[in-house]
Amino acid sequence: MDLNARLVAQRAAFAAEPWPSLAVRRSRLDRLLALTVDHEDQIVAAIDADFGGRSAHETRLAELFVVAGGIRHARAHLKRWSCTRRVPTALHFRPARNRLMPQPLGVVGIVSPWNYPFQLALGPCVAALAAGNRVMIKPSELTPCFSALLARLIAAAFDPDEVAVVTGGVDVGQAFVGLPFDHLFFTGSTAVGRQVAVAAAANLTPVTLELGGKSPAIVDRSADPVQAAERIAFAKLLNAGQTCIAPDYLLVPRGMARPMADHLAAAVRRLYPAMPETPDYTAILSPRHRDRLAALVEDARGHGAQVVALADPQRAGAKYPPTLILDATPAMRVMREEIFGPLLPILEVDDIDAAIAHVVAGDRPLALYWFGRDAGRRDRILRETHAGGVTINDCLWHLAQEDQPFGGVGASGTGAYHGEWGFRTFSHYKPVLDQPRLAGTALFHPPYGKRFDRLLALLRHM
Numbered sequence: 001m002d003l004n005a006r007l008v009a010q011r012a013a014f015a016a017e018p019w020p021s022l023a024v025r026r027s028r029l030d031r032l033l034a035l036t037v038d039h040e041d042q043i044v045a046a047i048d049a050d051f052g053g054r055s056a057h058e059t060r061l062a063e064l065f066v067v068a069g070g071i072r073h074a075r076a077h078l079k080r081w082s083c084t085r086r087v088p089t090a091l092h093f094r095p096a097r098n099r100l101m102p103q104p105l106g107v108v109g110i111v112s113p114w115n116y117p118f119q120l121a122l123g124p125c126v127a128a129l130a131a132g133n134r135v136m137i138k139p140s141e142l143t144p145c146f147s148a149l150l151a152r153l154i155a156a157a158f159d160p161d162e163v164a165v166v167t168g169g170v171d172v173g174q175a176f177v178g179l180p181f182d183h184l185f186f187t188g189s190t191a192v193g194r195q196v197a198v199a200a201a202a203n204l205t206p207v208t209l210e211l212g213g214k215s216p217a218i219v220d221r222s223a224d225p226v227q228a229a230e231r232i233a234f235a236k237l238l239n240a241g242q243t244c245i246a247p248d249y250l251l252v253p254r255g256m257a258r259p260m261a262d263h264l265a266a267a268v269r270r271l272y273p274a275m276p277e278t279p280d281y282t283a284i285l286s287p288r289h290r291d292r293l294a295a296l297v298e299d300a301r302g303h304g305a306q307v308v309a310l311a312d313p314q315r316a317g318a319k320y321p322p323t324l325i326l327d328a329t330p331a332m333r334v335m336r337e338e339i340f341g342p343l344l345p346i347l348e349v350d351d352i353d354a355a356i357a358h359v360v361a362g363d364r365p366l367a368l369y370w371f372g373r374d375a376g377r378r379d380r381i382l383r384e385t386h387a388g389g390v391t392i393n394d395c396l397w398h399l400a401q402e403d404q405p406f407g408g409v410g411a412s413g414t415g416a417y418h419g420e421w422g423f424r425t426f427s428h429y430k431p432v433l434d435q436p437r438l439a440g441t442a443l444f445h446p447p448y449g450k451r452f453d454r455l456l457a458l459l460r461h462m
Contacts, residue, residue: 003172006164007179010107010134013161018104020132022082026075028129031157032122033071039153040064043118043146050117050143052318053283058239063118066400070123073402073419074130081130081423084432092459093441097434102427104132106182111173111196113188114140114285115242115340121150124185124208125163127422133183135163138176142285174199181205183426187244189338190363190411208415208425210244211408212338215365217247217395218355218381219260220372228371228393229263232344233271235369235395237322240282241342242289245367245388247395248338249328249345251355257346261308261324264344268310268322275311276319283318284341293320293341299333300325300345352377359385364410369395388412 017024036043043064048054074081084101108128112121121139128135137154139147144167151165158164166176177184177196180203186196187210200207217235219228236247252260272278284290301307305328311321320342328335328345335345349355359368368387370378378392388408389398399406399418407416417425435441443455 003166003175003179006136006160006166007107007181009161010136010164013159014104014106014134020104022079025078025082025130025132028158028162029071029075029078029126032126032129033068033075035153035157036064036068036071036122039149042149042153046146046149047117047143049145050114051283051285053279055239055280055282057280058282059118062238063116066119067122067126069400070126070402070418074126074423077420078130081420082132087431089433091462093433095436096439096441099432099434101430101432102131102423103430105426105428106133108133108135108426109176109179109181109184110135110137111177111184111186111188112137112139114142115239115244117143117146118150120187120210124187124417124422127417128183128185128426129163131423131426133426134161136176136179136181137163137165138173139165139167141167141169141173178202183208185417185425186210193413208417209408209413210406210415210417211366211411211413212244212340213363213365213408213412214248214335214338215245215367215369215387216249216251216359217369218251218359218371219253219256220352220370220374220377221253221256222374222377223371223393225256225260225263226267229260230267230270231371231394232369233264233267233322236344237268237271237281237342238396240284240320242282242285242340243396244340245396245399246340247344247367247369248365249335249347251347251349251358254348254350257326257348260346261326264324265308265310276316276321281319284320289341290318290320293339293343296334296337296339296341296343297323297325300328303329303332305329305332305334305345352380356380356384364388364408364412366408366412367391367395367398386410 044056044059047059084099087098087100089098110124121137125135147167151167154163154165177199184200184205185208190211193209193211217232272281306326308324309321313321322342325345364386366388368390370381371393386409391398402419405416405421406418407413
């Protein structure tokens, strides 16, 4: 079945059931949870095969655990989220009543990336199904083993007019984002996100764009540098840095770059004592991506940076050694491009003003991390910089909070999901005014005259 036929079939199914009951929605969530729990080993193996070495523990933590938690959270709160709610009615419109009714949008398209292929395909799907929609998913062509497995698992658990997986290359992806969905959800790079937004605009399709950017980690003088280094190292090296909210670069006070590099090196030795051979450290997806990282390092070295590899590159194979880059400058590619790998530039700044100025001079990042105990400087960072989300004295964990929205701002994305925010993204909150038989609004009808003028004058002063 071609893409248009799939969309037509889902539209017809939605038209036949435009308001799925709570029982139907729970059934879909239950099947998604069973898929996640029952096929854990297959999912772990498929992603490992695509990466040529993906830490099984990272897949279980960052993909399966996160998705299962999101499903359970949605199921527990679904009744409250989906209720029609009374909202206030202005005195002069009473006895009419206002209600707000969350209504499914219809058919949702989801385009997911390769770096967390399970989480970033099924996370949005959870929200879309909870909201009562039908879903079509286009996973990345760069993870063919997982994409084929996902297609089989979804086909076994769902009718194709409920949830369908579309596999294929770039041409299929381009055709997919050009379909007239009721909502299109894209996770990927900012550059591709711009193209997706243009394609969706042709159909006036609303979009959620979960993108990326250069997310800073700022270490204040009041921070515990050893603790900060360990938490930054964990966040940077999870999935070998192939994480949209990984700390992209580090800002430290003047004179702290070398000590911080030493703390980071020690943290990496503690976390990965057999680096790079340890199975806990994930490989880079493809030779093309490894070559890109090597080019970033050579460009930085050519511009005068001090490069510190924290493992032997000759023994890395499909992996790339954690690498610190000191004395980085704006002229270097590593400071202009999103890194998406285990490279960490460390920049020194004079004070909090310089740190804030550096962050606000660039595009607004998807995440920002601040380490320290000084509440005044912490609050300045929160008030004077923009980021999709912030974690204080740690990294990454704001993503796992189902009671908080996750999304970008500016060039790092538009829209949000997770928990109730995902339900809202895939719902239309339809305002409804119930007008009884006897209504004061008849006083606003013509013919107009002194009575109308007196009424309007009275309302203006209320």
